[in-house]
Amino acid sequence: MDPIFDPFAIEQWARGTGIFAMMNSKWGWPIAEIIHFFGLCLLIGTVGMFDLRMMGVARGVTMKELHRLVPFGIAGYAMCVVTGLLFVVTAPGQYLYNPAMQSKIVLMMIAGVNMAVFYGTAAAAVSVTGADDLPPIRARVIGFVSLACWLGVIVGGRLVTFYRPPEHWCLWCVS
């Protein structure tokens, strides 16, 4: 028994709000998928490229200036979260107990913590690093972890359909 999520209640809520009908209309799901992938592209195109720059790629591009593109990545992340929630509430049984989805969520949480560590410990040093220089080792590691997490999120997303029900992974469930 799942003490946290009630897939039936979630789906009933989606039906009551009209989300279920919208997502199951002819173009509802495809349009949400497109927006989801636009969001991922913005995320990788800005945050991912910033991570690469911190790792030493594209030296000569000022990290302080490149960081000004990160709001596009935040917008992309918001697009992913909103559309991702639409997928989950429309087909909770497909996602909640899916190991690929669970891995995806864990990787996003690691990316979030990693981002907090970046702004808490490395952002100041990165902002004064010269255009042709490498940032401190801490920032390089943070960039690597961030990029690995976001690419892992993409892999997790691709594997969601690999683990369709009756796959049922629920570490938090009680018997």
Add this chain to the structure above:
Amino acid sequence: MDLIFSAVEQTPFSVWMREDLYAYFIALIFHSLGMALLIGGGIVVSLRVIGFAPAARLERFRGFFPVMWVGAVMAIVSGVALLIGYPAKALTNPVFALKFACLIGAAVLVRHLARELFPIAERGEALPSWARSLGIAALVLWLGGVAAGKLLLHTYTILLVS
């Protein structure tokens, strides 16, 4: 044309792509990662050409090109594998052609921008007025390729094998 598709679909590699438990998903994963690197690099260059992050030296964005090349090779190799698995499904769908047109158009445009604009930026001169429009066009084409790719699953009409 159906005969050609059928012949390809009967090859051992095509059958393996469809029937092996992991082959199709592994190709899909590599395709997604490759596209992420290719389009991610394309987006950051396009945004800079449009005028965002103006103090970053445009010509140094060529440092992202090797990443885009790696992504392109990954996407093409895995894409060919996926195509061999379901040639009729993909090649009879006009949206597949649209995806290709968008991605090739975007890649050609970025190459053009690099050839024309990077030397100007290197000399410290102002970019021409048309640069911004081409940057927007490149961004639209990258995202158009993504949209068309996602629509493939929902728009195919012919499936000779399953």
